[in-house]
Amino acid sequence: MKKINPIQKYFLTMGSMLRTNIRDYGMYIALGVIFIVFSIMTGGNFLKPNNFTNLLNQTAYVSVLAVGMTLVIVTRQIDLSVGYLGAFLGAYVVVAVEVNGQSIITAVIAALIITIFVGFVKGFLVAKIKIPAFVVTLAGMFIFKGFLMLKTNNRTIPTSNSFFNKIGVGYLTENTVGTVDTLTAIVGAILIILLIVFGIYKRFKNKRLGIPLEKIELFVTKTIIMSGLIFFIAYTLSRFRGISFLLLITAVIVVIYHIFTTQTVLGRRIYAVGGNPEAAELSGISVEKILIIVFISMGILALFSGVMYASMLQNTSPNHGPFWELYAIAAAYIGGTSANGGVGKVVNAFIGSVVIMSLKNGMALAAVNSNIEPIVLGSVLLLAVIFDVYTRNVRGADMIGMHYAKREYRKEFRAAKENLLKAKHALNAAKAKEKKEVIETYKVKFDQLKKQQTERNKLANKKSLRDLKQEFKREKEANSPEIIELEYQYTSALGEYNRIKDTIRSATEDDYILTKKVTN
């Protein structure tokens, strides 16, 4: 067989990689589709610098919640209280500063102590007292709503302190050269350089340690796409006002949590606890401790979220808070977090939150009827979870191997298919014939019975009619040895057909290259 040319190889490799890693790449693709669709629907306004910046700013408060929620869901828990908790904490800080004249630092530290305490209590109730997290946090939701209303005294309190101003609507620098914010441009350039350098360095390091490398085509494509993405984001942002503080805070939190969950012992133990809590306990990990830590972490992120939201809106009010946690949960699930625990990346949850907020932002911008918005959001979430379930057990397919195998087995596959159809027809024909025979035989019998029946003994007539009917039913369903034999032939033809199909599907490129079945 001839070896495939490099262009074919490239596309087939990318195809295989896509199929194998569909769970990770799926949401990026979804995001891309959403961006394109809304760009079209809004005549290009969706991706314009000012809207794009707004989009990221609006996402910020949900993203940080989504990051924390990922860990909660990974450990097989849920937290329904973070909306009102976050809103309350935001209100606490605002009131402390605006109304009571405290300094920002004092207010934030006080709020931090409160949220750590709350997180500890939640974790304690769930882990030690063994009350389901759903109930505990549902109760929390009501309780914090009350505290929010108390704190705001049921009125809206505007923020005037420059801190809130800076965080909510401020940007890193306002230094422009031409129409481009310089800092953003520099940051973008640095990130791209880091991406490329780090990627190459890691590749060399892995090669030295003997760790399997990802295919070069994938590495180059990924690097190019990521660089393009960074460039696009940096360029778009720089043409408006650059990097906002909201975006900066979000980015820092995502990075910290990414490192935490992939590089620290504590972070890895969280995944162990989520994947198999009994085994974790047997391995010497305190599941209770981990759960408490996860709830405290969620609380701290709720604090960030609350302050960011109040800053963004430049006020605090008793109306803040509803649905925040639901967006965070949806974001986590869209990001591929598993409901069974043990699986879920924080970076993906961040992307999930961008997906959700893009939908909201895009629909608003395209003047879609606002009543449709929750319908769309709910449907997207459902699709994401269905997608997650269906791709759970997808085995990677080596499309290059499949390509070669399809050629190798072309004749056999065609023959098997023909065989299968032949057997199917033979079986159906025989079944139909037998059925017809039985019906005819029994039609005669039924007529005979009718003639024999006398008027007098109606009961006996009914009985013998019923018996004949039952006998007819049985005979209809019973199968002659001939049918059984044809059935066997059909199913073995089916088996052979499936066998070849599976052989093709599980073929790998190495099968053909290494055994020299393929030549240049």
Place this chain on the structure above:
Amino acid sequence: MQKNKILEMRAITKTFPGVKALDEVDLYVDEGEIHFIVGENGAGKSTLMKVLSGIYHHGTYSGDVVFDGRIQHFHGIKDSVNAGIVIINQELALFPDLSVYENIFVGHEKTISNQFMDWAMTKKLATKYLDMVGLKKVDMYDHVGMYGVGVQQLVEIAKALSQNVKLLILDEPTAALNEDDSANLLKLIVDLKKKGITSIMISHKLKEVEAIADSLTVLRDGKVICRMDKEQINEQEIIKHMVGREISDIFPKRPKFEGDEVVFETVHYNAFDTNKNRYVVSNSNIKVKKGEVVGIAGLMGAGRTELALSIFGNSRNYKKSGSTVVFGKVVNLSTPSKAIREGIAYVSEDRKRDGLILGEDIGQNITISDLKKISRSGFLNFPKQSIQAEKYVKDLNIKTPSIFQKAKNLSGGNQQKVQVAKWLFAEPRILILDEPTRGIDVGAKYEIYTIINQLVANGMSIIMISSELPEIMGMCDRVYVIAEGVQTAEFNIEDATPEKILAKATL
């Protein structure tokens, strides 16, 4: 050469409310030995190991655990692991969504400055330990959940080795493994012995005991019956000590079977497992007659449960070919409900996992196979449910304080009876029993055999899957032998001997 006793358990006694689980148990193991603990279920083997591994804290039992020359006060598994004792249970303690190399070090991770994962060291050491258990080909980057039980168990042993284990305890290690994996495991234990690691194996499989044991202890009803050294080890002797009576009066008598009516057949029947990528049932052609007990013999992993599961509704989604013929009708038994409607019932091999709802009471468990019988217009009739429960408790002699007792609180034998009752409630005409007396004491076994005899006398047909040859010989009218998915032999029971069956059990 003076042998060094690495472990000595002296006069261990442990009581639970109403039950003395361990009664003055003395056990000792020499360093570098492979020691087996043998006994029926309920004999106290697991309890003893829980004392040894620290799951039962020091202070909750009387007597001493002397390990490495010192009396140990274990409070939890961490203490025993630190001392060098690692226990591997039948339910493996692995994390399916984490990679193989990460799994080995969970709980005792390799770190940089105590907080950060040292992935390089983790991967390097993981390769070393995987190599030691013979798993070189395993891709350690894959999630451990992708591999079968055989590989997973070896990963668990690699985990033990990474914790510098001195005494390795394995609880029924080959129970879930096929022939190849079992042989592999036993060879590994012998290899580890050469490396100076002492092993305690809890096992029912007397062939394994004869193969690799240096010594063994027999437990019965919480007491040590005897200790045997290698020269004394003999299967008959062990059975006698385990059971306490001769094997011959274990099976109730039944009249010789005579009958013709075929109620169930498989014709050129195959089942292909796409996950394992092989045929688990290959060209099966069995016939079952009305009122007959047909045995399916073979080694563990031969494909008998797979045959049963694929017949009973194919819950494992095998790709089937060939036909199943029920009362003369070719039927595609595509779901368990379909199979039940055709009159087939299946009593699962693993009653706790697949057969019972442990948290529910006896009545719920029994009636769940056909709730329509005790409900009207969709509403359950609880008095009717209780009546049924009482009926089966009486008929099957289920020992329980009340019918509202939760299934998890019953003993193994009684749990099995509840499972059987559940299927009898569905009034099947063909009953498939998968290892019906596994993990049950001798008395309860006899009762279940009596029940089987009564059922066939009333016209039911029974397919009995069993790994215990005496049970096959004592209870079946005909036997099919399966080896690696292939049907290798059919015997009338008069023509069969354990040796003939065993000979056909391997390809």
